[in-house]
Amino acid sequence: MKKVTPIALLLFFTLAAWSQDCSQYLLLQQNKTIETTIFNKKNEPIGKRVSTVSNVSTSGGVTSATIATQIFDKKGVPGSTSTSTIKCTGGAFQLDMKLVLPEGQAEKMSSARVTGGDGILEYPAGMKAGDTLHSANIVLSTSNVPPPPAAGAPGPPPPPMFGGSNLSMVIWDRKVEGKESVTTPAGTWNCFKISFKSRVSYRTGPIPVNRTTDVTEWFAPGVGVIKTESKDGSTAITSIK
Numbered sequence: 001m002k003k004v005t006p007i008a009l010l011l012f013f014t015l016a017a018w019s020q021d022c023s024q025y026l027l028l029q030q031n032k033t034i035e036t037t038i039f040n041k042k043n044e045p046i047g048k049r050v051s052t053v054s055n056v057s058t059s060g061g062v063t064s065a066t067i068a069t070q071i072f073d074k075k076g077v078p079g080s081t082s083t084s085t086i087k088c089t090g091g092a093f094q095l096d097m098k099l100v101l102p103e104g105q106a107e108k109m110s111s112a113r114v115t116g117g118d119g120i121l122e123y124p125a126g127m128k129a130g131d132t133l134h135s136a137n138i139v140l141s142t143s144n145v146p147p148p149p150a151a152g153a154p155g156p157p158p159p160p161m162f163g164g165s166n167l168s169m170v171i172w173d174r175k176v177e178g179k180e181s182v183t184t185p186a187g188t189w190n191c192f193k194i195s196f197k198s199r200v201s202y203r204t205g206p207i208p209v210n211r212t213t214d215v216t217e218w219f220a221p222g223v224g225v226i227k228t229e230s231k232d233g234s235t236a237i238t239s240i241k
Contacts, residue, residue, distance in 0.1 A: 021091065021222060022058075022063040022088035022089070022091060022093075023063065024222040024223060025086075025088060025093055025222060025223060025224050026053075026223055026224045026237075026240065027051065027053055027065060027067055027086045027095075027224055028053065028056060028063055028064075028065045028086060028088055029053055029056065029065075030053060030054065030056040030065075031052070031053060031054065032052075032053045032240070032241070033050065033051070033052050033053075033239075033240070033241040034050070034051045034053075034237060034239070034240055035048055035049070035050050035051075035186075035237070035238055035239035035240075035241075036048060036049045036050075036051070036235050036236065036237050036238065037235065037236055037238040038103055038233065038234075038235050039233050039234045039235065039236070040232075040233045041231065041232060041233050043233075043234070045074060046073075046074045046103075046233070047071060047072055047073050047074050047103065048071075048072050048238075049069055049070070049071055049072075049235075050069065050070050050072065051067050051068070051069045051099075052067070052068045052069075053065050053066070053067060054066050054068065061089055061090065062087055062088070062089045063087065063088045063089070064085060064086065064087045064088075065085070065086050066083060066084075066085060067083065067084045067085070067086055067096070067099065068081060068082075068083050069081065069082050069083075069084065069099065071103070082098060084096035084098050084099055090125060091124075091125030091126070091222075092122055092123065092124045092125050093122070093123040093224065094120045094121070094122050094123075095120070095121040095122075095123070095224075095225070096119060096120070096121075097117075097119050097120065097121055097136060097137075097138040097169060097171070098114075098119070098138070098140075100121065100169075100171075101167075101169060101200075102200060102211075102232075112140035112141055112142045112165065112167070113140065113141055113142070114138060114139070114140060115139050115140065115141045116137075116138070116139030116168070117136070117137035117138040117139045117168070117169075118136055118137065118138070119136070119137075119138040120136055121136045121171060122134050122136070123219055123221075125221075127176055127192060127221070128176065129176050129177065129178045129179065129192075130175075130176060131175070131176040132174065132175055132176075133174035133175070133176065133194065133196075134174070135170070135171060135172035135173075135174065136170075136171050136172075137168065137169065137170040137171070138168070138169050139166070139167070139168045140166070140167045140168075141164060141165070141166045141167075142164040142165045142166075164204075165202070165203070165204045166202075166203045166204075167200065167201065167202045167203070168200070168201045169198065169199070169200045169201075170198070170199045171196050171197070171198050172196065172197055173195075173196055173197045174194060174195070174196040175194065175195050175196070176192050176193070176194055177192075177193040177194065177195055177216075178192070178193050179191065179192055179193065180193050180218060182218045182220075182226050182227050184226065184227065184236045184237055184238055185236075185238045185239070186237045186238055186239055186240050187240070189218075189220035189223055189226050190220065191218035191219055191220045191226055191227075192218070192219050192220075192221065193216065193217075193218055194216070194217050194218075194219055195214070195215070195216050196214075196215055196217075197212060197213070197214055197215070198212070198213045198214075198215050198230075199211070199212045199213075200213075213230045213231060213232065214230065214231070215228060215229070215230045216228065216229045216230070217229075
């Protein structure tokens with residue numbers, strides 16, 4: 001039997017404890033403010049999201065927080081504000097999908113109700129290159145009648161027309177591609193590179209607008225999503241206070 005040295009044991013337990021620690025996630029730190037800059041396909045800044053953390057609490061092994069996010073245009077003019085809830089249990093980070101809506105739809109649906117889907121994008125503790133992560137979906141509506149239950153794969157169908165605005169978003173085919181170091185104006189992190197497909201269906205009238213996009217994001221364990229890229233543009237954390 002191979003002998004395990006005290007140093008190896010110490011390293012194992014240190015890494016295990018770190019991977020299960022929810023308190024280091026940026027969106028789970030009381031009064032933390034995270035600024036994410038939004039870039040177009042030419043890498044020009046076109047706006048930003050500013051998220052402020054409050055109401056951090058831990059109960060029954062689950063840490064949760066309230067996230068207030070305001071969108072600003074490229075001139076710094078404030079737009080809509082939305083509120084989300086973030087959770088972490090056993091080191092698994094659970095991100096509210098309202099925080100990953102495309103920028104135009106995010107502002108239009110800032111006051112919408114969640115009327116379908118699980119709405120949670122999970123990043124498990126101990127992920128590794130080659131892993132396939134869970135799919136997720138969300139349905140939002142500003143109308144008074146909720147859409148029908150989700151049916152089919154890989155997510156819910158476009159919401160039916162019954163007044164107001166309706167949006168469904170599905171994220172699937174999530175794969176951990178490997179590890180990369182990512183540097184932004186806010187710092188440097190060792191990240192997992194994750195690829196996935198995103199489909200958004202948005203309806204305000206009789207004909208929905210559907211869009212499917214391949215997305216890549218960089219997720220730092222114990223910290224959060226640092227950067228994203230797609231054919232439409234990119235985002236990156238540029239300030240942490």
